[in-house]
Amino acid sequence: MSAPAVAxxxxxxxxxxxxxxxxFNLCAGDVSYALLTVPRLARAHPRAAxxxxxxxxxxxxxTRIFDxxxxxxxxxxxxxxxxxxxxxxxxxxxxxxxxxVWLEPGSPLLAGLARRYLAPGLTETHDYxxxxxxxxxxxxxxxxxxxxxxxxxxxxxxxxxGFEWAEAALALWQRYPEVVMATPRISPPGFAVDTENxxxxxxxxxxxxxxxxxxxxxxxxxxxxxxxxxxxAPHLPLMQGxxxxxxxxxxxxxxxxxxxxxxxxxxxLGPRGLRRLNLADERAWLLHPNKKTAAYLELLPRLLESVAxxxxxxxQRGQSEIDVPAWQEFFC
Numbered sequence: 386m387s388a389p390a391v392a393x394x395x396x397x398x399x400x401x402x403x404x405x406x407x408x409f410n411l412c413a414g415d416v417s418y419a420l421l422t423v424p425r426l427a428r429a430h431p432r433a434a435x436x437x438x439x440x441x442x443x444x445x446x447x448t449r450i451f452d453x454x455x456x457x458x459x460x461x462x463x464x465x466x467x468x469x470x471x472x473x474x475x476x477x478x479x480x481x482x483x484x485x486v487w488l489e490p491g492s493p494l495l496a497g498l499a500r501r502y503l504a505p506g507l508t509e510t511h512d513y514x515x516x517x518x519x520x521x522x523x524x525x526x527x528x529x530x531x532x533x534x535x536x537x538x539x540x541x542x543x544x545x546x547g548f549e550w551a552e553a554a555l556a557l558w559q560r561y562p563e564v565v566m567a568t569p570r571i572s573p574p575g576f577a578v579d580t581e582n583x584x585x586x587x588x589x590x591x592x593x594x595x596x597x598x599x600x601x602x603x604x605x606x607x608x609x610x611x612x613x614x615x616x617x618a619p620h621l622p623l624m625q626g627x628x629x630x631x632x633x634x635x636x637x638x639x640x641x642x643x644x645x646x647x648x649x650x651x652x653x654l655g656p657r658g659l660r661r662l663n664l665a666d667e668r669a670w671l672l673h674p675n676k677k678t679a680a681y682l683e684l685l686p687r688l689l690e691s692v693a694x695x696x697x698x699x700x701q702r703g704q705s706e707i708d709v710p711a712w713q714e715f716f717c
Contacts, residue, residue, distance in 0.1 A: 400558035405551060405611070406528035407433035408535045409482065410520050411473055412441040413457075413465035415538040417682050419472050425689060426536050427481045429544050430551060433534065437527050438482045440473045441520040442466050443490050445511035449639045453515065486527050488520055498522045503643070504624035504632070512645035521607050521646045531615050537608050541672040541707070543573070543692050550669035551611050554662065557598050558613070565616045565654060566605050567662040569669035576703035585663040587703035599665040603655030607646050609671055616659070623653045672697075675706040684712050691715075 407430045409423055427436055444462065447453045476482050488494065488510070499507035502522040512518045524535055534551045536542075544550060554567040570585060577583035585593065585600055593602040624632050624644075635642035644652075672692060674681055688707070691697065698711040 400532070400613075401552075401556040403532055403555055403558075404434040404530045405430075405432075405532035405534050405555070406530045407436045408524045408528065408533050409436075409438045409538055410441065410517060410524060410535070411438055411469055411538050412517060412520070413462060413469050414677070416465050416468045416472060417677060418685055419469070419538045420475065421685060421689060422538055422540065423476055424479070424481045425693070426540065426542055429542055430534060430549060432549070432552065434530055435484065435528070436482045437484045437486060437524070438473055438476065439486045439488060439520050439523045439527065440469060441488045441510070441517055442470070443488055443495075443510040443519075445515040446509050448513050448515070448642075450513065451515035456515065484527070486523055488523055494523070495519055498526060501526065501622060503622055503649075504629055505622075507624070507643060509643045512643055513641050514645070516645055518643055518645060525612065525614060525617075528614070531613060533612050533614060535607070535610050535612065537673075539674055539677065540609050541674075541689060541692050542569070542609075543670050543672075543695055544569075545668035545695070548666075548668040550664060550666065553666060553669075554611050554664060557662070560598070561596070561601075561660075561662055563658055563660050564601070564662045565613050565659045567611045567664065568606065568609055569664050569671055570667065571606070571663060571671050572705040573670050573672065573697045573702045574667045575699075583665065584703075586705050588705070593663070594660075596662075598662065600663045601660040602663070603651060603660060605647060605650035605654060605661050608673055610661070617654075620653055620657065620659075623649050628652060671705065672701070672707050673705055678709065680713070681707065681709050684709065684716070687716055688712055 407427065409426070411419055444457060445451060445453045473485050477485055495510060498519050499505070510519045525533055532555065550569040572586040576587060591602045591604045593600040632642055632644065698708065698715040700711045701708050
């Protein structure tokens with residue numbers, strides 16, 4: 386984990402045949418479902434050169450808007466930390482992951498990640514709202530391959546037999562020199578009346594530009610992605626210059642500091658012309674649970690089977706967040 390952001394030897398003249406690392410983020414909140422979701426996601430990428438799990442064992446720091454000790458009280462938080470250790474070790478024993486990177490409180494690894502990817506001296510492990518921060522940069526730091534395919538452990542993926550969305554994206558890579566990140570469709574297709582009205586979802590928050598293979602936009606979601614470490618490297622660390630000074634002031638004011646990975650990538654890469662490619666191919670798409678309620682967890686085994694088969698409620702098409710009542714009705 387002391388390697389530079391990207392080594393020169395990882396560059397490939399033919400990204401279509403490039404090796405990639407498959408990487409998962411796990412934390413205490415993933416205990417209830419990771420043994421269901423991670424094996425499915427791992428099976429979707431049989432050609433991955435290596436499979437790495439980053440396991441975040443750090444408590445989010447308290448900020449003006451996030452009271453860590455009230456939101457994550459003990460002894461519950463410590464118990465879930467112990468449980469996610471066990472889950473990660475089981476995933477490795479079962480052969481779904483090859484390597485575990487443990488993010489432990491006080492580890493010297495944290496300062497190195499901050500220095501290489503964000504800014505020297507940053508000590509906070511999570512963002513202003515209590516969400517993961519350094520764990521995402523650890524997921525980019527551990528691989529030695531130029532390309533990384535990342536999933537949060539709560540993602541649900543549909544992928545048609547014989548198709549692999551990451552390989553499809555790599556085959557297109559040389560066409561889009563401005564692309565640093567790619568994803569499959571972020572919602573189930575089938576909602577558009579024609580090709581002209583098709584889109585990644587029905588609720589795009591940013592403008593997007595249609596290209597032959599999908600859509601380009603300037604929002605870099607961290608839920609699931611294929612990322613080119615070689616194209617990202619010239620922009621690291623991200624909190625430099627005027628933006629770096631802005632966040633130093635934000636730190637003093639305790640407002641919006643530290644920024645989350647998505648916001649930081651948006652503010653740095655977007656203005657420099659870099660983009661995310663959202664593939665139009667309907668053979669792969671994602672769903673994400675906004676909340677992991679008891680009702681959702683009860684549905685999850687059947688939901689995963691249905692998503693794998695490409696069967697979803699009609700109202701779910703075009704929506705990236707799982708509509709639990711719609712699925713309950715769908716299964717009745």
